[in-house]
Amino acid sequence: MSVSIVPMSEAHLPALAAIERACxxxxxxxxxxxxxxSSDTAVFRVAVDEAGTVLGYGGMHFVCGEGYIDNIxxxxxxxxxxxxxxxxxALLQYARMHDGTFVTLEVRPSNEAALALYRKxxxxxxxxxxxxxxxxxxxxxxxxxxxxxxxAD
Numbered sequence: 065m066s067v068s069i070v071p072m073s074e075a076h077l078p079a080l081a082a083i084e085r086a087c088x089x090x091x092x093x094x095x096x097x098x099x100x101x102s103s104d105t106a107v108f109r110v111a112v113d114e115a116g117t118v119l120g121y122g123g124m125h126f127v128c129g130e131g132y133i134d135n136i137x138x139x140x141x142x143x144x145x146x147x148x149x150x151x152x153x154a155l156l157q158y159a160r161m162h163d164g165t166f167v168t169l170e171v172r173p174s175n176e177a178a179l180a181l182y183r184k185x186x187x188x189x190x191x192x193x194x195x196x197x198x199x200x201x202x203x204x205x206x207x208x209x210x211x212x213x214x215x216a217d
Contacts, residue, residue, distance in 0.1 A: 066113065068111070069154040070112060071108070071110070072108035072110050077098055080094075081094040083137050084135070089199035090198070100123060107126050109154045109158075111150055111151055118139070123155075124158075126162065129159075129165040130165055131164055132169070133168070136148055136178070138151075152181065153185065169182070172205075185209065186209050187208060187209045189206070190206045191205075192204065
């Protein structure tokens with residue numbers, strides 16, 4: 065399957081809202097996602113196949129060289145196909161190309177698949193946020209990818 069990573073657009077919003085509902089107990093709505101289209105700091109990328117089907121997405125806010133990933137989600141039927149890796153890699157590439165210092169995110173300790181993905185891409189645990197998640201209640205691990213000299217090329 066050929067996958068392209070493209071900037072989020074209005075046309076993607078219904079599919080992204082559906083993925084949110086399938087993936088998260090407290091999903092972002094179509095209106096929440098739409099608001100990101102007009103944010104100067106938002107960097108949202110969407111994975112689509114050859115037919116234009118939305119397979120997943122990710123978004124971050126990038127300010128003063130610092131990236132804060134809000135959400136990464138893959139449609140349940142498209143998981144374990146490298147979609148998450150491609151989306152997170154695109155966000156890291158954006159940060160690298162814009163002289164980023166780091167990109168950080170929160171993840172549930174129980175989300176083993178996400179932890180494996182983030183660690184594979186060079187994220188390291190930088191802390192823990194007690195009681196960060198609800199439905200179900202759980203702490204969050206704070207993971208950060210720091211850009212160093214090896215990322216300068």
